[in-house]
Amino acid sequence: MGSRGRQSAAAAELAIVRGGQHPSAPSVGRPKPPAELSPAEAREWRAIVDSRPADYFTREMWGLLISLCQARVSLDYLARVKRALHRKPLAKFNASAYNQISNLQARESRTMRGALAELRRYVAKRGESEGEKRPPWAEDEDEECDTD
DSSP, rough: OOOOOOOOOOHHHHHOOOOBBBBTTOOOOOOOOTTSSSSHHHHHHHHHHHSSOOSSOGGHHHHHHHHHHHHHHHOOOHHHHHHHHHHHOOOOOOOHHHHHHHHHHHHHHHHHHHHHEEEEEEEEHHHHTOOOOOOOOHGGGGGGOOOO
């Protein structure tokens, strides 16, 4: 049975949970870029990982994060190639190459959007499993009310 009155500062300190993690739990830290990434992709990895809390990206998200970094670097490269085509005189403009680059950009954009959507789903699932479910009234917002 607990004692009456004020708790000591040490007991109060132990009861506080910082950042969603118990103080005695080992800190995970930010994931380092995998070795298979190019230097540009590794920079993108670090930029994305550093923009979120340290424990945001779990191990099962890393594959999607790799795809996201690769798609982003590919899109940057394709944009540079496309700008180079724009600088050529109109008589030397290669419409076929321009169309191929545009198609590749569209494909990389779809890859990037898909990876971002999957990452959001992982985060949403994790939030639901930690008790951050939508309130009951939020589910009714989509339904129309019949008023007479």
